[in-house]
Amino acid sequence: MTGANRLLVGVGWPLIAVLFWLRTRARGISLRPEHRLELTFLGLATLYAFLLPLKGSLSLLDGAVLITLFGLYLWATTRAEAEEPHLVGPSALIARLPAGPRRAATATMFLFAAAAILASAEPFAEGLLASGKGWGIDEFLLVQWLAPLASEAPEVVIASIFTLRGQALVGMGALLSSKINQWTLLIGTLPVAYSVGLGGLGALPLDARQAEEVLLTAAQSAFAVVLLATLRFSLLGAATLFLLFAAQLVFPDQGARLAFALVYLVLTLGLLLHNGRRRAVLTVVGDTVIRLARDLRESLVGGRTSAAQEVPDIVRPKTEERH
Numbered sequence: 001m002t003g004a005n006r007l008l009v010g011v012g013w014p015l016i017a018v019l020f021w022l023r024t025r026a027r028g029i030s031l032r033p034e035h036r037l038e039l040t041f042l043g044l045a046t047l048y049a050f051l052l053p054l055k056g057s058l059s060l061l062d063g064a065v066l067i068t069l070f071g072l073y074l075w076a077t078t079r080a081e082a083e084e085p086h087l088v089g090p091s092a093l094i095a096r097l098p099a100g101p102r103r104a105a106t107a108t109m110f111l112f113a114a115a116a117i118l119a120s121a122e123p124f125a126e127g128l129l130a131s132g133k134g135w136g137i138d139e140f141l142l143v144q145w146l147a148p149l150a151s152e153a154p155e156v157v158i159a160s161i162f163t164l165r166g167q168a169l170v171g172m173g174a175l176l177s178s179k180i181n182q183w184t185l186l187i188g189t190l191p192v193a194y195s196v197g198l199g200g201l202g203a204l205p206l207d208a209r210q211a212e213e214v215l216l217t218a219a220q221s222a223f224a225v226v227l228l229a230t231l232r233f234s235l236l237g238a239a240t241l242f243l244l245f246a247a248q249l250v251f252p253d254q255g256a257r258l259a260f261a262l263v264y265l266v267l268t269l270g271l272l273l274h275n276g277r278r279r280a281v282l283t284v285v286g287d288t289v290i291r292l293a294r295d296l297r298e299s300l301v302g303g304r305t306s307a308a309q310e311v312p313d314i315v316r317p318k319t320e321e322r323h
Contacts, residue, residue, distance in 0.1 A: 001182070001186055001187055001190065001217075002144060002210075002213040002214060002216070002217045003143075003144035003145050003147070003148040004148035004151060004152055004182050004186070005179065005182050005183055005217050005220075005221065006216075006217055006220055006245060006248070007145075007148050007149070007152050007245075008152060008156075008175060008178060008179050008182060009179060009220055009221065009224045009241060009245070010220065010241055010242060010244070010245025010246070010248075011156070011242065011245060012152065012155075012156045012159065012175045012178075013172070013175055013224070013233070013238065013241060014238035014239065014241050014242040015156065015160060016029070016159055016160065016163050016168060016171050016172050016175065016233075017029055017233055017234075017235055017237075017238035018235070018238065019160055019163040019164055019168075020163055020168040021235055023163070023164060023166070023168075027234060027235050028232050028233055028234035028235060028237075029168050029169070029172055029232070029233045030231060030232055031169065031172065031228065031231040031232070031233065032169060032231070033231065033287065034080060034081075035172075035173065035176060035228075035231060036231070036283070036284040036287050036288055037073070037076055037077070037080070037288055037291065038073075038173070038176040038177060038179075038180060039176075039225055039228055039229065039284050040284055040285055040288035041069060041072070041073045041076075041180055041184070041288075042176070042179060042180050042183060042221065042224075042225050043222075043225045043284075043285075044069055045066060045069055045180065045183045045184045045221075046183065046218055046221040046222050046225060047222075048062075048065060048066065048069075049183070049187070049214060049217070049218040049221070050215070050218050052206065052211070052214050052218075053206065053211040053212070053214050053215040053218075055206075056205065056206050056211060057203040057204060057205050057206055058187070058190055058191045058194075058203060058204040058206060059191055059203035059204075060191050060192065060195060060201060060203070062187075062188070062191060063187075063188040063189065063190070063191040063192055064188070065188075066183075066184045066185070066187050066188035067184065067185060067188035067189070069184045070180070070181070070184035070185040070188065072292075073180055073184070075295075076291070076292060076295060077177075079295040079298075079299075094106070124147070124150075125143075125147070128142050128143060128146060128147060129142075129143070140209070141252065144213070145249075152178075155174060155175065155178050156175070158171075158174065159171035159172070159174045159175050162174070172233065179221075183221065190204055191203060191204045208254075209254070212254060212257045212258060212261075213257065215257075215258075215261050216248070216257050216258075216260055216261040216264075219260075219261040219262075219264035219265050219268070220241075220244070220245075220264050222264065222265065222268045223241075223264045223265075223267050223268045223271075224241065226268050226271045226272060226277065226281060227240075227241070227271065229277060229280040229281045229283075229284050230276070230277065230280040231280075240267070244260065244263065244264070247260070248260055
């Protein structure tokens with residue numbers, strides 16, 4: 001879990017910025033106001049994640065909170081204005097089917113994928129541990145980095161393809177959404193799976209190393225959220241995320257993990273000391289609160305606001321207007 005989250009932010013996000021620069025020579029990606037929704041939920045999940053190392057466990061209550069955040073995020077995204085997708089290949093073929101066969105095809109593919117994961121997950125995990133023992137490699141590092149490389153590669157590749165085709169915002173949006181999934185649903189289901197394996201209700205205990213890894217991952221996420229609060233992902237920000245991530249691979253010991261967590265937190269605080277950045281954070285939160293309140297009101301009374309009506313900004317940073 002910690003490896004998957006840090007890979008997405010430390011490698012996936014910077015990769016999109018670099019590919020965008022190679023294609024356009026632009027020194028950053030300007031996100032849309034709609035991305036404030038992702039940043040808000042990512043920020044909320046990050047703030048909650050800081051409690052886990054202090055508690056020393058991941059309980060079913062923690063899982064309920066994080067899964068609820070994921071559910072609210074899904075609900076909010078379904079209320080957002082959506083563009084018609086440009087479908088090609090198999091997706092276009094399925095889309096042309098009548099409603100019944102189309103839904104049946106989608107459900108069949110979903111069930112097939114679930115069955116494949118169920119059949120391969122345990123042999124893959126056991127093989128990974130056995131390989132670590134046989135080669136004398138730290139099993140923790142193998143599970144933390146090799147398994148996420150396999151699981152995160154498809155979405156990073158897809159996001160990269162979008163970027164190379166001139167749709168960097170789609171690629172960045174996909175990785176932002178993926179980060180929220182990892183940081184809420186993935187963590188939230190861990191105590192559920194642990195309780196199932198335990199044969200009863202129980203909290204997943206975190207040892208000292210696991211607590212440090214969660215703290216480091218939360219600190220990276222906090223820095224990433226504040227970094228994108230202005231809706232501008234610059235090459236400098238991308239380079240900072242990548243270099244800090246790469247340095248963690250070179251220095252994996254306990255002292256280094258705590259030091260890197262401190263560096264992330266100091267950088268986050270440094271950004272927040274800048275008045276424009278604080279205003280940007282307030283705008284992100286304020287716009288999302290107004291949007292969720294509006295969507296909730298519409299759900300209760302029926303009807304929707306027209307697409308032309310946008311959520312007003314609470315305090316729009318002047319830097320964003322320039323971008």
